[in-house]
Amino acid sequence: MASFVVYSFRRVNMDKVKLEIVGLSYSQTQSGAYALILAESGGKRQLPIIIGGFEAQAIVIEHEKMTPTRPLTHDLFKSFANAFNFQIKEVVIYNLSEGIFYSKIVCEKDGFIAEIDARTSDAIAIGMRFNAPIYTFESILASAGLATDEEDTDDEKDLESEEETLIEQSYTNSTREELEAQLNEAIENEEYELASKIRDEIYRRFKK
Numbered sequence: 001m002a003s004f005v006v007y008s009f010r011r012v013n014m015d016k017v018k019l020e021i022v023g024l025s026y027s028q029t030q031s032g033a034y035a036l037i038l039a040e041s042g043g044k045r046q047l048p049i050i051i052g053g054f055e056a057q058a059i060v061i062e063h064e065k066m067t068p069t070r071p072l073t074h075d076l077f078k079s080f081a082n083a084f085n086f087q088i089k090e091v092v093i094y095n096l097s098e099g100i101f102y103s104k105i106v107c108e109k110d111g112f113i114a115e116i117d118a119r120t121s122d123a124i125a126i127g128m129r130f131n132a133p134i135y136t137f138e139s140i141l142a143s144a145g146l147a148t149d150e151e152d153t154d155d156e157k158d159l160e161s162e163e164e165t166l167i168e169q170s171y172t173n174s175t176r177e178e179l180e181a182q183l184n185e186a187i188e189n190e191e192y193e194l195a196s197k198i199r200d201e202i203y204r205r206f207k208k
Contacts, residue, residue, distance in 0.1 A: 015138035017124055019047065021063065021124070024056060036121070038134065045145035047093075047098075047136065055121035057187065062128045065197045066187070074125040085109065088130035091123045094208075096140050105132075176206050 023037035024066075027050050034056040038047040058074045060066070071079065081088065086109035095102040103123040104115040118126070127134060174182070179202050186195035 016092075016135045017041075017043075017138055017141050019134040019136055021059070021128075021134075022046065024060060033182060036124070038136075039148075040145070044148050045141055046148055047141060047145050049120055053127055055119075058123075058125040059128065060196060061187070062125065064196050066183075066195075066199060074122070074129060076124050078129045081107075088105075089113070090129055090131045090132050091127035091134045093120055093123075093134070093136040093140060097143055101144075158159035176202065179205075 001053045004133055018041040020041050022037070022039045023035075025035050026036075027033040027035045032053060033050050034053065034055070036051050038058065039045070040047075058072050061072065062074070068075070081189040085105050089106045089108050091103060091105055092115075093101050093103045096167050101120040103118055103120040105126060106113065106115050107117050108114075120194065120205065124134060179198055183195055183198045186198060
């Protein structure tokens with residue numbers, strides 16, 4: 001059960017590190033799971049977090065500004081927050097124990113600040129819907145973060161560019177209705193990377 005307690009800034013905040021979402025892909029270690037890649041803002045370290053398919057879907061849908069046929073649980077939370085007029089200020093990944101990340105959603109209403117304990121995947125999916133920043137602590141990033149190689153990054157960018165070209169060529173003759181049908185099919189099949197590319201193609205061709 002989630003806990004709701006007064007949030008205290010007694011912990012040292014000087015070592016907080018801001019994170020950005022930079023990628024989401026199939027997990028190479030766990031079947032049916034996804035790897036959410038967070039990167040330190042302005043830095044070279046990345047923090048991979050294994051999440052479930054439902055949370056991956058919620059993150060992709062919000063990141064790509066897709067509209068599900070019915071509100072997801074995280075959208076329901078946002079509607080609840082709006083109805084009772086409280087805001088999500090930030091998401092903090094505050095602990096790592098036995099390979100599990102622990103997070104809190106920091107909320108504010110009428111000057112009262114509180115935190116809600118949550119799974120990291122849920123916290124991020126909810127935080128995205130409020131444009132809330134994501135933070136962790138230097139100790140966690142130093143322990144679980146991975147340094148990126150600039151040469152590998154360039155190679156990845158080249159591969160992404162080639163993939164985008166192939167996507168554009170594949171869907172050049174598709175109508176908007178056909179693309180939207182393919183987009184919905186990709187989401188239903190949990191092919192989130194493909195859904196993202198199809199969504200980009202729709203924006204490129206029809207929403208300039």
